[in-house]
Every structure is written in C-alpha cells, then in structure tokens.
Amino acid sequence: MDEPWRGVPTISQVAQAAGVSRATVSRAFTRPQMLSQETVSRVKSVAARLGYVPNQVARALSTGRHGNIALIVPDVANPFFPPLIRGAQARADLAGACLFLGSSDENADREDTLVAKFTGQVEGVILVSSRLDEERIRHHAGRVPIVLINRDVTGLPRVLIDTSVGISAAVDHLAEFGHRRICYVAGPAASWSNQQRRKAMRAAMRRRGLEMVAVTAQRASFEAGRDIVAALLGTGATAAIAFDDVTAQGILVALAERRIAVPERFSVIGCDDVLGATTFPPLTTVSARCDEAGEVALDLLGDVTRLKAMREIRYVLDTHLVVRGSAGTVPAAR
Amino acid sequence: MDEPWRGVPTISQVAQAAGVSRATVSRAFTRPQMLSQETVSRVKSVAARLGYVPNQVARALSTGRHGNIALIVPDVANPFFPPLIRGAQARADLAGACLFLGSSDENADREDTLVAKFTGQVEGVILVSSRLDEERIRHHAGRVPIVLINRDVTGLPRVLIDTSVGISAAVDHLAEFGHRRICYVAGPAASWSNQQRRKAMRAAMRRRGLEMVAVTAQRASFEAGRDIVAALLGTGATAAIAFDDVTAQGILVALAERRIAVPERFSVIGCDDVLGATTFPPLTTVSARCDEAGEVALDLLGDVTRLKAMREIRYVLDTHLVVRGSAGTVPAAR
DNA sequence: GCATTCTCTGCAACCGGTTGCGTGTCAAGA
DNA sequence: TCTTGACACGCAACCGGTTGCAGAGAATGC
Known part of the structure; x- marks a missing residue:
C-alpha cells in the first residue's frame, strides 16, 4: 500500500x-x-x-542520440564566459538539449580529463578558449564532434571573435583624442585571443604612425591589472588598451588609488564588453559578442552532428567599439 | 577498409x-x-x-546509477553563482560525477521545465535560490532527490547562508562609525535571502536603538542599484546596507557620478562578497561563502542518494563582515 | 466477390553494459 | 579416494526504450 x-x-x-x-x-x-x-x-x-x-538514458542507448552537449570553459568565474554559457543554453533549450558544464580552471590536464569524461555521454563538445595543444584537440575530435570557440585549429569547426576591427576602432578613437603613445596590456601568451589582439593593435598603430608599447600581465585577472599599473605608467604612454575588461578594471582601480583621474589624465580601453557600465568611469571597450559566440557554436554543433559531415567551418564574428567614458583627450602636458 | x-x-x-x-x-x-x-x-x-x-549511458541504464548531477541557478551571469558552480563542480569531480547546468533566467516556469528535463538523467538536482513555489518543489522532490540552496522548505535537505550574523556585524561596524540612520536597500521580495537579511537588519538596528529606513530595488542588479540612489539619499540616511554586492556596486557608481565621496560622505556595505576588491573604493561586504554552499550541497546530495534516507537536513553556513574601504566615519554635518 | 493496398498495431531483436547464479577446475582436508 | 570449498569465469536475463518486419483488418479497385 x-x-x-x-x-x-x-x-x-x-x-x-x-x-x-x-x-x-x-x-x-x-x-x-x-x-x-x-x-x-x-x-x-x-x-x-x-x-x-x-527515460532519456534508455532512449539514448537505443538511438545513440541523447541531445546532450558539453561546454567546457577555462573558468566559470571569469565574466567573459557566463554570457557565452547563457547563449549556448538558450540555443540548447530550443533544440531540446541539455548542457553539461565543465570548468577546467585554466588547466590543460583537467580539461583533457573533462573531455574524456563527457565523451560518450554527449553528442558534441564545445571547447571555449581551449588550453589544450592541437594534437590533443584533434585526438578528441576523432571520438566526438567538437566545435571550438576562440581557438583556430585548421580542419575543425570553430567560431572566432575577430577583435581586430574593434581594436582598430579603439586605436582610432584614442588617436582622435590626440594620444600618440599607447600601451597594450597583454594577457596570457598561450591565448589565441591575446595573440590576435596584439597583432591587430600593432597593425592599427603602424597604420596611424603611432608608437606602440606593451606590458604583459601574467594572467587575465583584476589583480594582474592592478599590479601592472606601475609598469604601465613607466612606459610614458597616455592611454592603454587592455587584453580584457577584467584587467582594465584592475587598471582603473589602481589609477583611482593613485588619484590619477580617468579619462582626464589617462585613458583606458578594455576588451570583451562584459562589465557593462558597472565601473567608474564606465569603461570604453571593444564588444566581443560572447553570447552570440555561444549561440553560433551550438548551432554549428547541431549541423555537424546532423550532417555527419565535418566541413571546414570557420565562423568569424566581428566586433565594434563601445564608447563609454574611460577614454578622453590627452593631457596637455606630461 | x-x-x-x-x-x-x-x-x-x-x-x-x-x-x-x-x-x-x-x-x-x-x-x-x-x-x-x-x-x-x-x-x-x-x-x-x-x-x-x-559507455556511461549503457552503464547507467543497467545500474540505475550514472553519477550525474544537475545544478539549476536563476542566472549564470549573476556573479553570486559562478563561485557556487565552481564549488559544486570541484566536489562533483572528486565524486567522479558530471554536472548538468541549467539557468532559469529567474523564471519559475522555465525552472520547472528544466527540472523535468533533467529528472531521469541525473541522480540528483540542486536548486539554487529557487523561484518555484513549495508545491512544485515538493512534487519534483518526489521524483528525484533534491537539495536546496538558499531556500527553506521544511522536510527537504537544504543549505542556507545565514547572513544575520554578518548583517549584525555590519550594523555594529556602521554604528561604531557614528551612523544613526541606516537604509536597507531591499532586493526581490520573493527571495528568501532578502527576507532573511531584512529581518536580521531590523533586529540588529533595534538592538542598537538605531533608526532603520528602507528602499526597494525592483530586482537585484547593477542598474537597479544605480536607479535607487535618488530615493536612497532622500531618506536622509548616512549609510546603506544593500541586498547584494551588485546592487551595492550600482549605488557606488551612482554616488561617484554625483561626486559624493565614499566613504567620506556616504557609507555603503554590500552582501555576498562576490566582487572582491574590484570596486573603488573596495566594497566592505558581508561574506556569503557561496563556494562552500555549492560544495556542501553536493556532499549532501551524495549522502541523500547513497543513504536513500531523506533526513531532515538544514545546513546553515554563517557569515562574517569583510571590512574593506566603503564604510567610514559619519559626515560631521548634513 | 476477390485481389490489392493501406492503416494500425504487435513481435522480437537490439543498443552496451551489469549481475545473479551455475559450472568447471583445482587444491586442501578427511 | 571422495568430499568440500574457494576461485575464476561464462550464461543469460535485465535495464527501458526504439525500430524493422510482419500480420490483421479495413478500404479500395476491378
């Protein structure tokens, strides 16, 4: 009973x-x-x-299709990823799929383990800003469909955020304010995005005939941005473009601590547009459309698994400058 | 071949x-x-x-045990949740489990759908700050083991973050600085956390013989915090305790825009400690130990599924005040 | 009125593992 | 020499669905 x-x-x-x-x-x-x-x-x-x-499990066993998808990011807590996750989630819902989430803590071995664990439980894997070497990525791609975000591996479907347009606009923006010497605050050397942004900035600066200097933050974080400020000011630059918004936020705070007014005495531009207007002054930044990246990747994965054809897909999202209040006229005298 | x-x-x-x-x-x-x-x-x-x-799927079908766990949060992009997700993720790894993630967009119906979709694919579900009514929660709990975070439903295992200690300390902190009239900036009325925080603050204020006023932000967000500032200043309070850090950040920015120095002319204290020192001035806040909440919930879920016994578990995490730089001496004159 | 086609439903095999039970082997004990 | 029991392994059923194939009626064509 x-x-x-x-x-x-x-x-x-x-x-x-x-x-x-x-x-x-x-x-x-x-x-x-x-x-x-x-x-x-x-x-x-x-x-x-x-x-x-x-029962989805039983269904999956007999059909081979359980609409599950794995998404692996380096760090959930990095504000770049939540919008991306949200975008993917929304698309997964539409397709009736469930999302597995993995966070690799920026660690290649952990990422490796995660992919292996998910393989066989999902129909496809999306790797965001993967820290894995090409060989390992290809190895996994042989066992389960993979779509890459922010990683450019030939032969694999990938969606890339091309910040060069946005970076170029940022340089123009600063140049119009009269800045002649601008500093690039670099992020992780292994990051594809970082390499791409650095290259884009160098090109834009050369085109304008401006002087580019650079400093490197050991990792993309608020603390790294704050710690780099001494070096940044030492370069004699009057403006900085940072690898990402979080780093830029660190710079902003360190400048505020030193009573250096932004943008009156120093201009700062970020990348990714993940903070909105939550800083003071509101951060001028290069939008990265990370939510769209998540959506596109999911759609791509759907195509790949449905068509069984692994076409060479290289989906590039372009970017633009979001002007807020952290960049302004170059200070008259130094 | x-x-x-x-x-x-x-x-x-x-x-x-x-x-x-x-x-x-x-x-x-x-x-x-x-x-x-x-x-x-x-x-x-x-x-x-x-x-x-x-093949994990086949194994799951025959054993009934696939070590998968679902975690449903109202909004991945709210900085309160990523640390929690990370905590849960870490514990899931230890247990060899994979994590399903769902984001309900603060929408009860979507949350309902998500739970239904996950049920049968997972061994247990963790509901964070659930927007579901008790009846629906109990209904789901009859089909799959559920652990609640930040929601107090009798008979169900739940982990609660008891901010009353921290709030009380925050009030003490402000009182020592000489503040007599302090405003509570409330969050979503349906939120258990909000009710609990409001109650805690009222009690602490009464105990100290201070005057409490309150304003309500329609939702917990940066914009809501910024928009509420006019009303906040209108109350004549010299300090505010906000429902959460994001709201507090909005307040901070709106005050900066009005050139009202913090903490010299107004003191602000947040809740949750999710922003670290990334604001300027660095936000004094009540730590919420959200990462721990994720860990505990996962362990609890493990116990529940292993022991098959749904004991009445009410795990309470206490909190403390994290003093940074956004609270200070009351301005001499008004 | 009979052959043919179409519609609807059941049978049974299958997906890829797990597990209770039984059997064969071999060494120790009586 | 004949139990006895431990050990190692195979048989076959089972988990809960899906699906190719076939068969029973009903509808249609001539």
Missing part, C-alpha cells in the same frame, strides 16, 4: 495500463503519425495520469 | 579480442578482485590497445 519508493513509471507500465504494447507507447511519443488519433490520445492520457516521462 | 566511422569499440569487441566473455570484461573494470590478476591485466591491455572506454 504505502509505497515509499520514488516510482517513476516505465513504458511497460503505461503499456499495460493502456492495454497496448510497449512499441505503441513508444510510437505515441516519437511517431504519433504512425498511430491512429484515438490510440495516441488514449496512451497519452494514461501516461499523463501515471506521470510517465520517457 | 577505409572506415570513416568514429569507431568507439564496445564491450563485445574487447571481449572477442581478449578471448573472454563480455561479463569478464565488465568485471575487469568494475570488480577486478573477482578475476585473476592475469585476466584483468590481459583484458585491460587489450582494451587500452583498442581504445575502449565503457
């Missing part, structure tokens, strides 16, 4: 209760057009009464 | 190649002590050569 068991009804119980075979119940949910209207509705009402819901 | 198929070998292929039965291969991985040393090593070496890795 008093069954204290979490009873999730199975297809057999529904079949028995409805007086049909298991196959019919299955089809009532997956191919209703194969059945008569009447049978479908009867089965469905019985199923609803019993609270039946198809 | 040229098999272009992603060939993941099955247990049968390994069995054949090793000249044993499927059962033996299975046991070589799950119960090696049942087999002779020699057989185990032979099977394992064959498996390694073929690149065999047990």
Whole structure:
C-alpha cells in the first residue's frame, strides 16, 4: 500500500495500463503519425495520469542520440564566459538539449580529463578558449564532434571573435583624442585571443604612425591589472588598451588609488564588453559578442552532428567599439 | 577498409579480442578482485590497445546509477553563482560525477521545465535560490532527490547562508562609525535571502536603538542599484546596507557620478562578497561563502542518494563582515 | 466477390553494459 | 579416494526504450 519508493513509471507500465504494447507507447511519443488519433490520445492520457516521462538514458542507448552537449570553459568565474554559457543554453533549450558544464580552471590536464569524461555521454563538445595543444584537440575530435570557440585549429569547426576591427576602432578613437603613445596590456601568451589582439593593435598603430608599447600581465585577472599599473605608467604612454575588461578594471582601480583621474589624465580601453557600465568611469571597450559566440557554436554543433559531415567551418564574428567614458583627450602636458 | 566511422569499440569487441566473455570484461573494470590478476591485466591491455572506454549511458541504464548531477541557478551571469558552480563542480569531480547546468533566467516556469528535463538523467538536482513555489518543489522532490540552496522548505535537505550574523556585524561596524540612520536597500521580495537579511537588519538596528529606513530595488542588479540612489539619499540616511554586492556596486557608481565621496560622505556595505576588491573604493561586504554552499550541497546530495534516507537536513553556513574601504566615519554635518 | 493496398498495431531483436547464479577446475582436508 | 570449498569465469536475463518486419483488418479497385 504505502509505497515509499520514488516510482517513476516505465513504458511497460503505461503499456499495460493502456492495454497496448510497449512499441505503441513508444510510437505515441516519437511517431504519433504512425498511430491512429484515438490510440495516441488514449496512451497519452494514461501516461499523463501515471506521470510517465520517457527515460532519456534508455532512449539514448537505443538511438545513440541523447541531445546532450558539453561546454567546457577555462573558468566559470571569469565574466567573459557566463554570457557565452547563457547563449549556448538558450540555443540548447530550443533544440531540446541539455548542457553539461565543465570548468577546467585554466588547466590543460583537467580539461583533457573533462573531455574524456563527457565523451560518450554527449553528442558534441564545445571547447571555449581551449588550453589544450592541437594534437590533443584533434585526438578528441576523432571520438566526438567538437566545435571550438576562440581557438583556430585548421580542419575543425570553430567560431572566432575577430577583435581586430574593434581594436582598430579603439586605436582610432584614442588617436582622435590626440594620444600618440599607447600601451597594450597583454594577457596570457598561450591565448589565441591575446595573440590576435596584439597583432591587430600593432597593425592599427603602424597604420596611424603611432608608437606602440606593451606590458604583459601574467594572467587575465583584476589583480594582474592592478599590479601592472606601475609598469604601465613607466612606459610614458597616455592611454592603454587592455587584453580584457577584467584587467582594465584592475587598471582603473589602481589609477583611482593613485588619484590619477580617468579619462582626464589617462585613458583606458578594455576588451570583451562584459562589465557593462558597472565601473567608474564606465569603461570604453571593444564588444566581443560572447553570447552570440555561444549561440553560433551550438548551432554549428547541431549541423555537424546532423550532417555527419565535418566541413571546414570557420565562423568569424566581428566586433565594434563601445564608447563609454574611460577614454578622453590627452593631457596637455606630461 | 577505409572506415570513416568514429569507431568507439564496445564491450563485445574487447571481449572477442581478449578471448573472454563480455561479463569478464565488465568485471575487469568494475570488480577486478573477482578475476585473476592475469585476466584483468590481459583484458585491460587489450582494451587500452583498442581504445575502449565503457559507455556511461549503457552503464547507467543497467545500474540505475550514472553519477550525474544537475545544478539549476536563476542566472549564470549573476556573479553570486559562478563561485557556487565552481564549488559544486570541484566536489562533483572528486565524486567522479558530471554536472548538468541549467539557468532559469529567474523564471519559475522555465525552472520547472528544466527540472523535468533533467529528472531521469541525473541522480540528483540542486536548486539554487529557487523561484518555484513549495508545491512544485515538493512534487519534483518526489521524483528525484533534491537539495536546496538558499531556500527553506521544511522536510527537504537544504543549505542556507545565514547572513544575520554578518548583517549584525555590519550594523555594529556602521554604528561604531557614528551612523544613526541606516537604509536597507531591499532586493526581490520573493527571495528568501532578502527576507532573511531584512529581518536580521531590523533586529540588529533595534538592538542598537538605531533608526532603520528602507528602499526597494525592483530586482537585484547593477542598474537597479544605480536607479535607487535618488530615493536612497532622500531618506536622509548616512549609510546603506544593500541586498547584494551588485546592487551595492550600482549605488557606488551612482554616488561617484554625483561626486559624493565614499566613504567620506556616504557609507555603503554590500552582501555576498562576490566582487572582491574590484570596486573603488573596495566594497566592505558581508561574506556569503557561496563556494562552500555549492560544495556542501553536493556532499549532501551524495549522502541523500547513497543513504536513500531523506533526513531532515538544514545546513546553515554563517557569515562574517569583510571590512574593506566603503564604510567610514559619519559626515560631521548634513 | 476477390485481389490489392493501406492503416494500425504487435513481435522480437537490439543498443552496451551489469549481475545473479551455475559450472568447471583445482587444491586442501578427511 | 571422495568430499568440500574457494576461485575464476561464462550464461543469460535485465535495464527501458526504439525500430524493422510482419500480420490483421479495413478500404479500395476491378
């Protein structure tokens, strides 16, 4: 009587209760057009009464398709990734898929382990800003469909955020304010984004005939940005473009601590547009459309798994400058 | 010959190649002590050569145990949740489990759908700051083990962050600086945390014989915090304790825009300690230990599923004040 | 009125593992 | 020599769905 068991009804119980075979119940949910209207509705009402819901695991085993997708990011806590996750999530919902999340803590070995653990449980994996070497990425790509974000590996589908346009606009913006010597605050050397941004900035500066200097923050973090400020000021630059917004935020705070007004005495531009206007002054930055990157990657993964064809796909999102209040006229005298 | 198929070998292929039965291969991985040393090593070496890795889905179907856990949060992009996610993730790793992530966008219906979708694919669900009504939570709890974070439903295992100690300390801190009239900037009315914080603050103020006023931000966000500042200043308070750090950050920025120095002319204290020292001035706040909450919830879920006993568990984490630089002496004159 | 086609449903195999039970082997004990 | 029992392994059923194939009626064509 008093069954204290979490009873999730199975297809057999529904079949028995409805007086049909298991196959019919299955089809009532997956191919209703194969059945008569009447049978479908009867089965469905019985199923609803019993609270039946198809077991995804069993379904996955027999069909080979469980709409699950894994998303692996270097660090959930980095504000760059949540919007991306949210974008992917939204698309996954539309496709009726569930999202596995993995956070590698910027550690290649952990990332490796995660991919291996997810493989076999998901239909595809999205690797964001992967820290893995090409060989290992290719190895995994041989066992499960993979889509890369912010990593450019030939032959694999990938979505890249091309910040060069935005960076170029940022340089123009600063140049118009009269800045002649601008500093690039670099991020992790292994990061594809960092290399790309540095290159874009160098090109834009040369085109304008301006003088580029650079300092390197050991990692992309608020603390790194704050710690780099002494070196940054030592370069004699009047403005800085930082690898990402978080670093820029660190710079902003360190400048405030030194009572150096932004943008009156120093201009700062970030990258990624993940902080919105939450800083003071509100950060002028290069939008990175990370949410879109998540969406596109998920759609791409859908195409890849559906078509079974691993075409050479290289989806590039461009960027633009978001002008807020952290860049301004160059100080008259130094 | 040229098999272009992603060939993941099955247990049968390994069995054949090793000249044993499927059962033996299975046991070589799950119960090696049942087999002779020699057989185990032979099977394992064959498996390694073929690149065999047990299919988790099949395993889950037959055992009923797939170490997967779902975590549902209202909003990935709210900085309160990433540390929590990270904490849960770390514990899941230790347990060899994978994490499903769901983001409900603060929407109860979406949350409902998500739970339903995850149920049957996971061994347990962790609901963070759930927007669901009690009835629906109990309904789901009847189908899958559930652990709640920041939600107090009798009879269900839950971990609560008790900010009352921290809030009380915050009030003391402000009182020592001479503040007599302090404003509580409230968050979402439906939020358990908000109710609890408000109550704690009222009690602390009364105990000290201070005057509490309150304003309500319609939602917990940076914008809401910024928009509430006019009302906040209108109350005549000299200090504010905000529902959370993000709101406090909005207040900070709005005050900066009005050239009202913090903490010289106005003191602000946040809640949750999710921003670290990234604001200017660095935010004095009540630590919420959200990472720990994630860890504890996961451990709890492990206990619940392992012991099959749904004991009445109410795990309370206490908090303390983190003093940084956004609170100070009350301005002499108004 | 009979052959043919179409519609609807059931049978049974299958997905890739796990596990209770049974059997064969071999050494120790009586 | 004959139990007895431990040990190592295989057989076969099972988890909960899906799906190719076949068969039973009903509808259609001639």
